[in-house]
Amino acid sequence: MDANQFREFGKAVIDYVADYTENIRDRSVLPSIEPGYLRPLLPSEAPLKPESWQEILMDVERVIMPGVTHWQSPNFHAYYPTASSYPSIVGDILSGAIGCVGFSWMAGPACTELEVVMMDWLGKLLHLPEEFLNCSEGPGGGVIQGSASEATFIALLAVKQRMVNEIQDANPEISEDEIKSKLVAYSSDQSNSSVEKAGIIGSVRMRLLESNQDGQxxxxxxxxxxxxxxxxxxxxxxxxxxxxxxxxxxxxxxQELGPVCVEENLWLHIDAAYAGSAFICPEYRYLMKGVEYADSFNFNPHKWMLVNFDCSAMWVKDSRHLHNAFSVDRIYLKHNKVSSLPDYRHWQVPLGRRFRALKLWFVLRSYGVEGIQKHIRHQIALAEHFKNLVELDSRFEACTCSLGLVTFRLKGDDSLTQKLLDILTAKRELYAVPCRYRGKYVIRFAICAKSTQVEDINWAWNMICKEADALVGPKVRKVEIINEKAKFDAINITSNAESVEKSK
Incomplete structure (x- = not known):
């Protein structure tokens, strides 16, 4: 493919992406295929001769799209958001074109230095303690990882090596193997599955401690x-x-856990994968009180901050612990441009790393802080609106509402709520997933897509109510919700006004 063909192909793909994004409501959020659908659609071997880009692009719709779960659909309410925006997509395109592997400053000076600055921009937006920033005088700093799972694993490996060093300094007769065999880590039974997995692959006992009735x-x-x-x-x-x-x-x-960690010499890692983006809004920063106790902190701009996967922001108070755990210097990796700037290969498990800071830079400049705050506040207001709809129906109970996530259930036996979710999933037009809250089976309804509007929330609720009618019968006294758009606007306006007042 020459430059002219690339221009044609690239422009056609950009048009395809824009059309896909703007018309995603026309697609069912879940595919209708069965496992193994794709193999019969493709030849059994790779083509011997080149094919045209037109043929390839046509096959995207024929082969790929039938098997896509549309995470950017306004009817996707499962898990948490996976962010996407046009500026971020363009940043990924440019990163792919540059094609550097920025494991050291010399291997990618701009790749390293832009990441250093972007991690400071982000840290300041969240009002993280200064010692976490690259621009601080201490040994702390920030780095972009691939996921919160990686950040957890990296923090665990770093403290594993730290404990070996500390104990052997005081007791040289104790072997490294003996120390590692006795290490134990702790988290809540509500923590992400990646935490348990980090313990498995890091060979550290991971105790999942029972949380209280509020999941803490x-x-x-x-x-x-x-x-x-x-x-x-x-x-x-x-x-x-x-x-x-x-x-x-x-x-x-x-504020409760931090002092325990200090007293017991425990590395405290904070996983704020989804919620961390909300701390860009001053009115939600109270949720991170006590962050100064942390040794490491992570959140995912690729979840809620309009930055495409993968972009997971991790900060540490003392990067020397990462160096001690991951530093391997071969002669071909060394260079003579030694400075205070990091060689990020010492901050991660893999050697190679992509130019991920580009898309973060593009998003922050394209939306500005105010644009990102507006996006987050809007989605939180949509969640509040959905919770209000649930509470207006006596057949349902709203269990929790936190930021952009609502959990709810049909009153009565768990089997009713499970049956309701099974029916909704089978119809493929709305996607939500379950969890357990205070021992009960509940449905998680997250506001995920950037394009989600109040009309989408009302449509989803009408679908839920329709299936509930068939399961448990209609409400005894039907409550008509008049002018939902006006009600939502009132909620949104009030929320934004309160946000501004709280941030003063």
Whole structure:
């Protein structure tokens, strides 16, 4: 493919992407295919001769789109958002064109330096303690990882090596293997599945401690677990606290957990994968009180901040612990431009890394802080609107409402709510997933797509009510919701006014 063909192909794909994005409401959010659908649609071997880009692009619609779950659909309410925006897509295109592998400053000076600056921009937006920033005088700093899962794993490996070094400095006779065999880490039973996985692949016991009825890990629970393990001859070393749990978007109390971690010499890692973006809005920063106790902090701009996957922002108070865990210097990796700027290969598991800071830069400049705040506040207002609709129907109960996530259920036996969700999923027009709250089966309804509007929320609720009518019968006294758009506008205006007032 020459430059002229690339221009034609590229322009055609840009048109395709724009059309797909703007008309995504016309597609069912879930595909109608069965496992194994794709193989019969393709030849059994790769083509011997080149094919035209026109043929390739035509096959995107024939082969790929029938098997796509449309995460950017306004009817996608499962999991949490996976962000997307035109500026971010363009940033990824440019990153792909430059094609650098920025494992060191020399391998990609702009790749390294833009990331350093962008992580400071983000850290300042969230009002993180200064010692987390690259521009601080200390050894802390920020780095872009691929996911919150990677950030958790990296923090766990860093503290694993730190504990070996500390214990052997005081007790040289104790072997590294003996120390590692006794390490134990802690998190809540509401933490993401990646936390348990980090323990498995990092060969560290991961205790998933019982949370309270609000989904929070309590300090007394942590203290008791640490005491019990120390008495058993184990070595507690790591705590993962969650700001915005996967199930219900619950928030662990850092002001309670932090002092325990300091007293017990436990590395505190904060996972704010979804909720961290909300801290860009001053009125939600109270949810991160106690962040100063953390040794590392992570959130995903690729979830709620309009930046496409993958872009996971991680900060550490002392990057030397990462160097100690991951530094391997071969002669071909060294260079003579030594400075205070990081060689990010020492901050991660893989050697190679893409120019991910470009899309972050493009988004922050294209939307500005105010544009991102507006997006987050709008989605939170949509969630409040959905919660209000649930509460108007006596057959349902709204269980939780936190930021852009609502959990709800049909009153009565769990089987009713499970049957309702099964029916909705089978219809493929709306996608939500379940979790458990206070022992009950509930449906998670997250505001995910950038394009979601109040009309989409009303449409989703009407569909839910229609299936509930068939399951449990219509409401005894039907409440008509008049002028929902006006009601939502009132909620939104009030919310924004309160936001401005709280931020003063």
């Amino acid at each position: 890990l309590e300090a007394k629970t942590l203290r008791e677990a640490v005491k019990k393990d120390r008495e058993a001859g184990l070595i507690p070393c790591f705590v993962l606290a969650t700001l915005g749990t996967t199930g219900t978007c619950a928030f662990d109390d850092m």
